[in-house]
Amino acid sequence: MIAPASRRLLSTALLPPVLAVVLVGVLASCAGGTGDVAGRSFVATDATGHELAAGSQVVLAFTEDSVGAQPGCNSMSAPATWDDGTLRLTGEMRSTMMGCADELMAQDEWFSALLRAEPTLTLDGSTLTLTAEDSTVTLVEQD
Structure with a gap:
């Protein structure tokens, strides 16, 4: 004892x-480091700066060194970094070139511009927020 x-x-x-x-x-x-988004995908639930097209789904996915998006019509991807809390495309964004309804094409253009604008990333559990000068998008992790 x-x-x-x-x-x-x-x-x-x-x-x-x-x-x-x-x-x-x-x-x-x-x-709340953003390095842990690799291997995860998120779907938009809310946006400011752009009204999400009715019935559309905006999806953002991360690998170890790239980001991919499906903002409503076309699929796009680019090599990227985000470890410092800012999403930076480090190479050319590639995209499919499908023709879609005008509102979906406008949403593709808006989301592509948002990704190129070096938005800040804030991860809170399964909720990811992208914030750029004129837009904010809230996304939740997909199962």
């Missing part, structure tokens, strides 16, 4: 390392 004085000494000796581990965990969770 450990004497009470020894227990106090032992517990105060362990306190700094335990606090350090807890602090690291708290800081990591608060950082």
